Amino acid sequence: MKAMRTSKLLSLCGVWTLMVGLASAAQTLTMATEATFPPYEFLRGQEVVGIDVELSRAVAQRLNRPFAVENMDFDSVIPAVISGKAQLAASGITVTPDRKKNVDFSEPYVTTGIVAIYPKTTPYTAPEQLKGKKIGVQGGTTSDTYVLEQLKQEPERFKTTAEACAAMLAGRCAFVIADIAPAKNCVKGEARLALSGFLSSESYAIAVAKGQPELLAAVNATIAAAKADGRLAKWVDDYTAESDKLKEVAASSAEASAKSGVAAWLSAQWRALCDDVYLCFLKKAADGSSRGMYLVRGLGITLEVALASILLGLMLGFFVAVIRSSHDKYGYFPVMNAVAKVYLTIIRGTPMVVQLLITYYIILRSVDSKVLIAILAFGINSGAYQAEIMRAGIVSIDPGQMEAGRALGLSYWQTMLKIILPQAVRNVLPALGNEFIVLMKDTSIVGYIALIDLAKGGDIIRSQTYSVYLPYLTVAAIYLVLVMSFTWLLGRLERYLRNTGADPVHNDS
Amino acid sequence: MAETLLKIENLKKAFGNLEVLKGLSTEIKVGEVVVMIGPSGGGKSTFLRCMNLLETPTEGSILFEGVDIVKADEKTKNRLRSDMGMVFQHFNLFPHLSILDNITLAPRLIRGKSRAEAETEAMKLLARVGLESKAKAYPQQLSGGQKQRVAIVRSLAMEPKVMLFDEPTSALDPEMVGEVLDVMKDLAKNGMTMVVVTHEMRFARDVATRVLFLEGGRITAEGTPEEIFERPHEGRLGEFLGKVKGDQLADADIAHAILKAAEDGVITVSEVEEVLAEAKRREQKAKGGAQA
Ligand SMILES: Nc1ncnc2c1ncn2[C@@H]1O[C@H](COP(=O)(O)OP(=O)(O)OP(=O)(O)O)[C@@H](O)[C@H]1O
Numbered sequence: 001m002k003a004m005r006t007s008k009l010l011s012l013c014g015v016w017t018l019m020v021g022l023a024s025a026a027q028t029l030t031m032a033t034e035a036t037f038p039p040y041e042f043l044r045g046q047e048v049v050g051i052d053v054e055l056s057r058a059v060a061q062r063l064n065r066p067f068a069v070e071n072m073d074f075d076s077v078i079p080a081v082i083s084g085k086a087q088l089a090a091s092g093i094t095v096t097p098d099r100k101k102n103v104d105f106s107e108p109y110v111t112t113g114i115v116a117i118y119p120k121t122t123p124y125t126a127p128e129q130l131k132g133k134k135i136g137v138q139g140g141t142t143s144d145t146y147v148l149e150q151l152k153q154e155p156e157r158f159k160t161t162a163e164a165c166a167a168m169l170a171g172r173c174a175f176v177i178a179d180i181a182p183a184k185n186c187v188k189g190e191a192r193l194a195l196s197g198f199l200s201s202e203s204y205a206i207a208v209a210k211g212q213p214e215l216l217a218a219v220n221a222t223i224a225a226a227k228a229d230g231r232l233a234k235w236v237d238d239y240t241a242e243s244d245k246l247k248e249v250a251a252s253s254a255e256a257s258a259k260s261g262v263a264a265w266l267s268a269q270w271r272a273l274c275d276d277v278y279l280c281f282l283k284k285a286a287d288g289s290s291r292g293m294y295l296v297r298g299l300g301i302t303l304e305v306a307l308a309s310i311l312l313g314l315m316l317g318f319f320v321a322v323i324r325s326s327h328d329k330y331g332y333f334p335v336m337n338a339v340a341k342v343y344l345t346i347i348r349g350t351p352m353v354v355q356l357l358i359t360y361y362i363i364l365r366s367v368d369s370k371v372l373i374a375i376l377a378f379g380i381n382s383g384a385y386q387a388e389i390m391r392a393g394i395v396s397i398d399p400g401q402m403e404a405g406r407a408l409g410l411s412y413w414q415t416m417l418k419i420i421l422p423q424a425v426r427n428v429l430p431a432l433g434n435e436f437i438v439l440m441k442d443t444s445i446v447g448y449i450a451l452i453d454l455a456k457g458g459d460i461i462r463s464q465t466y467s468v469y470l471p472y473l474t475v476a477a478i479y480l481v482l483v484m485s486f487t488w489l490l491g492r493l494e495r496y497l498r499n500t501g502a503d504p505v506h507n508d509s
Numbered sequence: 510m511a512e513t514l515l516k517i518e519n520l521k522k523a524f525g526n527l528e529v530l531k532g533l534s535t536e537i538k539v540g541e542v543v544v545m546i547g548p549s550g551g552g553k554s555t556f557l558r559c560m561n562l563l564e565t566p567t568e569g570s571i572l573f574e575g576v577d578i579v580k581a582d583e584k585t586k587n588r589l590r591s592d593m594g595m596v597f598q599h600f601n602l603f604p605h606l607s608i609l610d611n612i613t614l615a616p617r618l619i620r621g622k623s624r625a626e627a628e629t630e631a632m633k634l635l636a637r638v639g640l641e642s643k644a645k646a647y648p649q650q651l652s653g654g655q656k657q658r659v660a661i662v663r664s665l666a667m668e669p670k671v672m673l674f675d676e677p678t679s680a681l682d683p684e685m686v687g688e689v690l691d692v693m694k695d696l697a698k699n700g701m702t703m704v705v706v707t708h709e710m711r712f713a714r715d716v717a718t719r720v721l722f723l724e725g726g727r728i729t730a731e732g733t734p735e736e737i738f739e740r741p742h743e744g745r746l747g748e749f750l751g752k753v754k755g756d757q758l759a760d761a762d763i764a765h766a767i768l769k770a771a772e773d774g775v776i777t778v779s780e781v782e783e784v785l786a787e788a789k790r791r792e793q794k795a796k797g798g799a800q801a
């Protein structure tokens with residue numbers, strides 16, 4: 001605190017000296033800003049550039065004065081104009097009553113914020129409508145945070161706002177919340193959708209010291225002109241594009257700059273890792289639970305979907321395999337066999353993702369539970385593969401087994417269930433186990449229907465923290481452990497069956 | 510005269526264009542032991558499998574206790590099969606079930622017996638064939654003769670009215686044939702109605718009440734064992750009997766006689782084993798010599 005005051009005092013002294021010295025010359029118009037807020041102001045090499053800079057430069061041109069930029073702490077930007085060290089404060093400053101007491105603000109030159117997109121059939125009128133509804137957002141955006149923090153609920157996260165809108169039109173969510181720019185884009189070509197007013201908004205304006213009506217008028221005139229002739233819009237576009245590109249470059253050069261001594265490097269890495277662990281897993285999110293909970297809950301969903309669909313697939317697979325092999329061997333069930341063939345062809349001929357999306361958007365669009373939808377989609381898919389594995393197992397059983405069963409008076413189905421299938425399963429256990437493993441990992445695409453499984457949980461953490469390695473590697477490790485435990489269990493089961501002496505393949509008696 | 514259990518009339522069976530059974534008629538009475546003999550491909554197995562409807566006849570009728578079972582519905586057929594035991598050449602035990610479960614599966618599923626009840630009865634039957642110690646074993650742990658005895662017990666557990674045997678000893682090593690035939694003889698002695706396809710002529714002669722000679726899908730000779738075996742025959746039957754007598758009947762007869770003697774205490778088991786081992790050694794020597 002003390003240090004800061006001293007420095008402010010010093011800078012005050014400096015400004016006085018300057019003002020006395022340059023009193024008579026054509027005064028430089030200085031803009032105070034903190035160049036860390038792209039696209040409004042950011043560093044391009046040593047140079048401060050951005051929308052605010054262009055706007056302030058335009059003011060200087062209108063006044064025919066030289067132009068300069070002072071890069072400083074955001075806390076110092078307003079004091080700088082009060083003190084006269086700078087004439088314009090332009091740093092993405094939001095107009096607040098507190099600030100208004102100390103400085104004069106221009107007309108706002110930009111208003112941003114988030115809005116609700118709604119289908120015209122169910123008009124949006126008041127924010128209370130949002131509570132408790134399913135709300136689609138683009139994951140990791142301010143809209144995501146808004147739903148978490150203001151509405152205190154989990155949003156339905158999609159890859160883009162457009163995707164969220166498509167889901168809303170399909171009846172998958174009630175509203176979509178998005179930044180005004182992407183929201184406008186979505187509504188532009190879509191007559192069924194409309195936009196609400198701002199749910200929360202920010203207006204940026206330029207601040208000048210009190211008692212300078214000419215300067216304020218010049219600023220307002222410049223803003224009006226830039227808005228009118230499209231310059232402002234062009235700046236917004238250009239600098240948004242440039243700053244987006246800079247972000248990517250910064251991410252990759254950060255790695256490159258971290259060297260100079262193995263020990264230093266190691267300790268830096270270690271600290272970075274600790275920070276990362278805290279950020280990704282331990283830090284409390286808006287709803288009071290730590291981010292790691294995304295993985296815990298995601299793991300629960302993954303296991304739930306995987307296990308239930310394995311069971312569903314097993315039942316379907318048994319059924320279809322029995323139909324198919326009975327038809328091939330004895331000519332039974334011709335109609336069901338034809339249906340089964342169509343089922344196998346369609347399921348094995350189309351990608352799993354497409355099947356999942358078709359189930360979600362078309363077949364079961366009225367079903368609310370996404371877990372149920374995923375279980376059905378994956379179970380039906382896996383059933384086709386398990387059916388073919390099981391069929392191979394059934395065909396491998398000596399026909400004498402069926403005859404012996406029938407000769408005892410068992411019905412065809414009794415013989416199938418009690419005699420053929422148990423042996424068939426045993427013969428194809430390794431192939432079935434492999435199918436289970438594939439299915440378990442395949443469930444990682446449920447993110448497509450906005451279900452937060454393990455993989456999606458990791459992705460959300462990544463989108464909230466911008467940390468890439470830790471979330472994804474952790475997710476990969478958890479999958480690996482799952483698959484390895486499953487393989488181990490399967491091995492135990494095979495050994496157990498062998499030890500009962502009843503294993504037809506490893507007949508060592 | 511005993512009552513008729515199975516009455517078969519003009520039975521025909523074709524696989525596609527191949528007519529395997531060309532009109533068979535016969536009656537099987539309660540307590541009879543009918544042995545079917547005949548050359549390979551003559552249709553013996555097919556005939557037997559038609560009797561319990563494992564194969565569906567193309568023509569003709571099979572009356573079981575007076576009811577035509579060919580036209581029965583699926584449910585009735587299942588019930589009828591449970592009243593007819595069948596023993597296969599290759600045993601067809603269920604490898605994934607223990608011996609006890611092999612035997613009790615059908616009584617529990619079809620007769621609705623409790624596990625305890627079914628197991629008590631199974632143990633009694635196993636004791637009858639000398640295998641109660643194998644109740645907890647699995648089929649792979651048994652010798653061929655033991656497997657076939659278990660297979661017979663599995664059928665008996667359903668308390669069938671007739672037992673069908675399709676070459677029950679053909680897949681067995683010679684030294685195991687006797688133990689299975691003894692079980693069958695014991696059954697016959699206790700009044701079980703039996704239809705047996707076999708190449709064991711000695712069994713046919715000693716146990717059968719009637720012998721059928723099946724050839725080319727027809728019954729070409731039929732009679733008491735004396736009529737079939739003791740009288741000289743012309744044609745195929747004579748040829749057939751000459752052949753089986755020449756290569757197989759003698760050996761089986763001798764082996765059987767030795768085993769019987771061992772059982773009766775005339776010679777010891779170890780002596781029998783010695784003789785059998787010696788015979789095997791000679792046989793192998795002969796084979797090896799022939800190859801060299
Ligand atoms: N499922 C079937 N499909 C087609 N042909 C068959 C089938 N079962 C049997 N056959 C044919 O029917 C004929 C009679 O066969 P079957 O098995 O009844 O003879 P068998 O008298 O039992 O002969 P073996 O002494 O060799 O056992 C044979 O030519 C056989 O190839």
Ligand SMILES: [Mg+2]
Nearest residue numbers: 553554555675
């Ligand atoms: Mg046969």
